[in-house]
Amino acid sequence: MTKPALALERLSKSYPGVQALRDVDFAIASGEIHALLGENGAGKSTLLNIVSGAVRPDAGRIVLDGAALDLHSPLEARKAGIALIHQELALVPHMSAAANIYLGREVTRGGVTLDRAAMERRAQDLIDRLQVEIDVRRPVRSLSMAQRQCVEIARALLYRARVLALDEPTSSLTNRECDALFVILRALRTEGVAIIYVSHRLEEVALIADRATVMRDGRVVGTVTVAQTSRAELVTMMVGRDLSELAPAAYRPPAAVALRVEHLTSAARLVDISFEAYRGQVLGIAGLVGSGRTELLRAIFGADPIDRGTIAVNGKPFTGRTIRGAIDRNIGLVPEDRKGQALFGRMSIRSNMTLVSLGRFARGGVIQAKPRQAEAQALVADLDLRPRDTARPVGLLSGGNQQKAIVGRWLSAKSDILLIDEPTRGVDVGAKAEIYRLIGRLTSRGAAVIMVSSDLPEILQISDRIAIMREGRIVKELERESASEATIMHYATGGV
Amino acid sequence: MQNLKTDNLEVVPVAASAAALRRMASIERVRRLGILFGFVVVYGVFALLNHQFMSVANLTAVALQSSINAIIAIGMTLVIISAGIDLSVGSIAGLASVVAATVMATSGLGAGVAAGLAVGIVAGAINGILIARVGLAPFIVTLGTLALFRGSALVFTNGQPIYGIPEPFRSIFAGTLGPIPTPVILAIVVALIVDFVLRRTTFGEHIIAIGGNEEAARLCGVAVGRVKALIYVIAGALSALGGFVLVARIGAAEPIGGTGYELDAIAATVIGGTSLFGGVGTVGGTLIGALILGGLRNGLTLMNVQSFWQQVASGLVIIFAVLIDKLIRRAA
Numbered sequence: 001m002t003k004p005a006l007a008l009e010r011l012s013k014s015y016p017g018v019q020a021l022r023d024v025d026f027a028i029a030s031g032e033i034h035a036l037l038g039e040n041g042a043g044k045s046t047l048l049n050i051v052s053g054a055v056r057p058d059a060g061r062i063v064l065d066g067a068a069l070d071l072h073s074p075l076e077a078r079k080a081g082i083a084l085i086h087q088e089l090a091l092v093p094h095m096s097a098a099a100n101i102y103l104g105r106e107v108t109r110g111g112v113t114l115d116r117a118a119m120e121r122r123a124q125d126l127i128d129r130l131q132v133e134i135d136v137r138r139p140v141r142s143l144s145m146a147q148r149q150c151v152e153i154a155r156a157l158l159y160r161a162r163v164l165a166l167d168e169p170t171s172s173l174t175n176r177e178c179d180a181l182f183v184i185l186r187a188l189r190t191e192g193v194a195i196i197y198v199s200h201r202l203e204e205v206a207l208i209a210d211r212a213t214v215m216r217d218g219r220v221v222g223t224v225t226v227a228q229t230s231r232a233e234l235v236t237m238m239v240g241r242d243l244s245e246l247a248p249a250a251y252r253p254p255a256a257v258a259l260r261v262e263h264l265t266s267a268a269r270l271v272d273i274s275f276e277a278y279r280g281q282v283l284g285i286a287g288l289v290g291s292g293r294t295e296l297l298r299a300i301f302g303a304d305p306i307d308r309g310t311i312a313v314n315g316k317p318f319t320g321r322t323i324r325g326a327i328d329r330n331i332g333l334v335p336e337d338r339k340g341q342a343l344f345g346r347m348s349i350r351s352n353m354t355l356v357s358l359g360r361f362a363r364g365g366v367i368q369a370k371p372r373q374a375e376a377q378a379l380v381a382d383l384d385l386r387p388r389d390t391a392r393p394v395g396l397l398s399g400g401n402q403q404k405a406i407v408g409r410w411l412s413a414k415s416d417i418l419l420i421d422e423p424t425r426g427v428d429v430g431a432k433a434e435i436y437r438l439i440g441r442l443t444s445r446g447a448a449v450i451m452v453s454s455d456l457p458e459i460l461q462i463s464d465r466i467a468i469m470r471e472g473r474i475v476k477e478l479e480r481e482s483a484s485e486a487t488i489m490h491y492a493t494g495g496v
Numbered sequence: 497m498q499n500l501k502t503d504n505l506e507v508v509p510v511a512a513s514a515a516a517l518r519r520m521a522s523i524e525r526v527r528r529l530g531i532l533f534g535f536v537v538v539y540g541v542f543a544l545l546n547h548q549f550m551s552v553a554n555l556t557a558v559a560l561q562s563s564i565n566a567i568i569a570i571g572m573t574l575v576i577i578s579a580g581i582d583l584s585v586g587s588i589a590g591l592a593s594v595v596a597a598t599v600m601a602t603s604g605l606g607a608g609v610a611a612g613l614a615v616g617i618v619a620g621a622i623n624g625i626l627i628a629r630v631g632l633a634p635f636i637v638t639l640g641t642l643a644l645f646r647g648s649a650l651v652f653t654n655g656q657p658i659y660g661i662p663e664p665f666r667s668i669f670a671g672t673l674g675p676i677p678t679p680v681i682l683a684i685v686v687a688l689i690v691d692f693v694l695r696r697t698t699f700g701e702h703i704i705a706i707g708g709n710e711e712a713a714r715l716c717g718v719a720v721g722r723v724k725a726l727i728y729v730i731a732g733a734l735s736a737l738g739g740f741v742l743v744a745r746i747g748a749a750e751p752i753g754g755t756g757y758e759l760d761a762i763a764a765t766v767i768g769g770t771s772l773f774g775g776v777g778t779v780g781g782t783l784i785g786a787l788i789l790g791g792l793r794n795g796l797t798l799m800n801v802q803s804f805w806q807q808v809a810s811g812l813v814i815i816f817a818v819l820i821d822k823l824i825r826r827a828a
Contacts, residue, residue: 301715303714303715323714323715323717324717324719327716327717333715335715340709340711340712341709341711341712341715342709342712342715343709343712344704344705344708344709344712344713344775345708345709346708346775346776347704347705347708347775351701351704351705355701355705355713355716355718356716356717358698358701359698362697362698365697365698365699366696366697367696367697367698367701369696409716
């Protein structure tokens with residue numbers, strides 16, 4: 001390895017009660033893409049925050065190009081040539097791409113008036129260097145997530161970043177956009193930029209990274225050359241145990257028809273959708289982001305209006321569709337945006353799990369505390385939720401435990417048709433396996449599960465049947481044996 | 497890979513998150529203690545500065561003076577927990593009191609009280625429907641009805657106060673029961689009922705859920721519109737009740753009665769620890785908030801501080817309360 005561009009030496013950081021980093025050594029060379037892996041809570045975020053100047057370490061040094069750095073703020077880090085691109089992008093939506101790139105570093109005429117023309121010209125140059133097509137005069141809110149990310153990268157280039165850290169950069173990108181991002185990252189690598197790449201998606205790491213450093217419990221477990229390391233080895237390093245759960249679930253034969261959708265069409269981009277979901281099975285819904293998968297789940301759940309078509313639950317038509325009506329028919333929805341659409345972060349685990357079923361624990365509108373608490377405790381034990389204390393605010397749990405609590409909510413509501421949107425987004429590898437097991441248990445109890453996922457290995461592993469959506473239609477249904485990542489992508493991207 | 501210590505892997509992250517949980521739990525405790533601490537500081541300082549302050553007679557007066565604000569602020573607490581705001585409560589108090597006084601003069605006490613409460617309920621329903629059904633922002637809607645209801649009260653009375661409030665009305669809403677003023681009893685009864693509703697009923701749970709995450713509440717089948725509308729109806733009815741106490745205490749119904757009460761109610765609620773972002777708050781905290789404000793005004797009056805300065809002090813206390821809250825959260 002060449003001389004490291006950035007080296008972290010024996011970094012330690014503790015927060016009250018938590019040792020976030022212990023003696024972490026990490027080095028990245030210029031012209032290298034270095035993946036940083038680890039489960040949630042492993043210390044990746046703390047490390048990124050220290051590198052980007054947002055957090056100061058308790059002990060240890062940051063060495064950039066052989067010189068020790070003492071960073072007091074993100075601005076200092078950026079001026080030193082270190083840029084962090086957060087998972088949730090930090091752009092001002094109604095300002096133009098050019099204005100965002102130059103925010104805080106505006107080009108002026110004599111320090112008084114803004115020279116927009118100059119900023120737009122130079123911003124366009126930066127964007128062009130990334131070989132993407134973005135009109136920098138357009139407001140950021142009109143850009144796609146991938147384009148916004150390019151705007152952030154362009155901003156980093158403006159500061160001549162020699163170290164670029166990306167936190168889960170592909171979490172909101174389509175597969176095609178991911179490919180485009182990889183082209184950009186490889187080009188930056190050729191230019192000698194050192195890129196720290198944080199991701200949960202091991203497939204991506206195999207594609208893009210040269211080396212990978214795995215963290216666990218605030219320590220570095222090891223650094224490996226990606227090309228010489230198997231996916232299974234990486235997973236074992238991350239979780240510290242063998243995940244045989246990642247083997248596909250046994251195929252389950254279909255039982256009764258739980259849900260029959262016919263000719264469903266809506267203004268929210270659904271076109272003539274017909275399918276059946278069976279008890280005892282998982283129906284996976286694959287497709288690109290924007291193909292109408294989420295809209296389909298919402299339409300079935302009564303959350304969005306439909307224009308045409310019928311939905312039958314257990315053979316009976318579901319008319320006068322409302323969310324309450326769907327819940328009364330034992331349909332449950334676990335939305336993709338957990339924080340925005342499912343979680344009551346400051347309410348207790350108990351409240352979160354019993355909100356839908358609250359009527360069962362109330363007499364004349366007054367909640368009966370004991371049976372409700374008994375229900376919550378039973379669910380916590382059943383789902384192996386940590387911590388066990390049902391009075392804890394759910395916002396403090398890990399992503400995986402939060403997701404289990406949301407599933408628990410529908411278990412409490414006795415839902416047996418479960419619509420699950422991206423069940424493992426933002427969930428670490430260990431918790432993923434638990435959620436898969438939970439889905440397996442639901443179907444074995446006779447539930448019908450409809451699962452939307454962008455994660456193709458997940459779709460292939462969990463589903464008994466797979467429906468592939470494109471532009472608001474179901475373009476193909478496959479049994480699992482006849483499906484592969486290649487066939488799914490073939491149909492999802494327009495093949496026939 | 498095999499030499500990794502696999503046995504402690506499960507343990508450490510769990511311990512770490514348990515520490516985070518303990519920290520969070522202690523923040524909630526500190527917040528609660530912070531409110532009590534503010535209460536003790538205000539009352540302690542005045543007790544030291546003025547020997548009359550802690551007398552039973554004066555503390556009774558403080559409770560009496562805080563009671564109208566407490567009654568209205570309890571309604572405000574529900575509104576703010578649901579992530580809303582109601583700027584029209586003072587105007588509703590004014591309108592309800594002049595309507596009640598007018599009806600009372602011709603049709604008797606019961607009819608007057610019923611009419612006043614009906615005004616509060618209808619006014620709250622107007623707010624509620626515009627916010628919950630039409631989907632307008634609570635701040636804008638109630639800013640509009642703040643002027644609308646006040647204007648209606650002025651039009652209704654032609655700007656003139658209504659005198660001749662019947663004595664039974666005054667003794668119900670501003671009398672005493674033994675040594676305790678009836679407004680204080682009213683405030684306590686209202687607080688007990690609303691506290692029960694908030695903590696023990698499905699309606700209360702739904703209010704907290706809506707304030708915490710309205711979209712999630714909708715996707716959980718909560719009748720978001722109905723719950724929100726009902727919250728503003730309750731706030732309107734409690735404002736009318738506060739208006740009754742005001743009328744009974746001064747012996748006249750003024751169309752400008754209750755002006756500025758919305759600010760006192762919001763202040764008591766916020767000092768009491770209810771989050772303006774919604775989802776968090778307690779009735780008990782609001783009661784203490786009202787007592788802090790009331791104690792502050794009473795104490796400053798006792799010390800012959802000009803009323804202008806009392807406003808300055810109230811303002812500082814509100815900012816201080818929010819600042820403390822912020823500091824506590826940052827320390828987390």
